[in-house]
Amino acid sequence: MRRNTAIIHMPTDHYTVLGIPRTASADEIKKAYRKLARKHHPDLNPNNADAKKKFQEINEANEVLSDPESRKKYDQYGDQWKHAEQFDQAKREQGSRQQASGQSGNPFGAGGMDEEDLFSSMFGGRGRQVKFRGQDYRTELHLDAEAAYTTHKQTLNVNGKPIRITVPAGVENEQSIRIPGQGGPGVNGGPNGDLYLTFFIAPHPRFKRVGKDLYLTQELDLPTAMLGGEITVGTMDSKVKLKVAPETQNGTKVKLKGKGFPVYKQEGQFGDLYVTYTVKLPTDLSDREKELFRELAAIRNTASV
């Protein structure tokens, strides 16, 4: 238990994060922060979790060190400065700390989800006091391929508020949609923010999906490949009977029109399903089978001479 906490709370020194000496001036702190922020800012690194984490560290370091009060406490108590602060409630009430942490005057509203949290703590106190439009929320929805195949309703929990959405059939992996008005509440009669929802679709165990088309590898036994026949292939929602032509070669591709994935927001339209045959060659041949293959080989040799 102790060991766990030690790992999670491994403190990163704020000065090291910003790459400045402990004697750095306010101006040096600001310069170092801006230099690093330009590199790791989430606006410049969309969908990059590493940059976001790094930026959080930089931002936290800047927040603490750019305020003389909190910097002094940090220098004195290190990472525990916030706890030490609790002993000193009277001072805290004077308000200097509140301003520095950006709890007031933040343009994005309080609470919210990861990235927005970051911004709300970061951009406070810049003078945009009166809020207007609610903050944008960002969330993820993980679906399996079957769920992405059909239009269905789903209830999401965003910041403790249930939001009922319709997931249109055919959404793609990592596709983002904007749901207007489902973000944070607007202030002073301003509109609500939006909800940005990113879908993550797990791969199907049988089908490979490329956009609206599906690909499937289907084994054929040797006699069916040689002599032809009929096989049953399971599609996403049904089964189809396929005629296999005699002397079907390994790797032959068959297109089943309209048996692929639904096309996003085009009701009733589907992509195609491509079936690739792989001929399964028999193993563990019996003596009788070997005999027949030898016979077969002899016939073909005679025929080709």
Added chain:
Amino acid sequence: MSTEHLIAVEAFTTHQGLETTFVHALHDRGLIQITVVQEQHFLEPEQLSRIEQLARLHYDLDINLEGLEAISHLLDRMDTADREARSLRERLRLYEAEADAHDGDHRR
């Protein structure tokens, strides 16, 4: 045309503590769209997050308008490249699965 869903540029900038000239400068550089209805300037709601993003870069990171223009183009290109990479990854998975299947055949 109904202006119900539109947000007046003035109202947006006032409430965001931004200069109206900043929004117009973004528009002049083709980075955002402004809708004009009866000679009044409005913003479509989907423009707002882009403006807020550019405002953060401008005011908090000290990036000038020329820089914003360059960054905007690069972000758009990154987005296109990300989409392309995603679709290529899907296609690659397919070919790798096929190659695996053939490899299995050879080993047997």
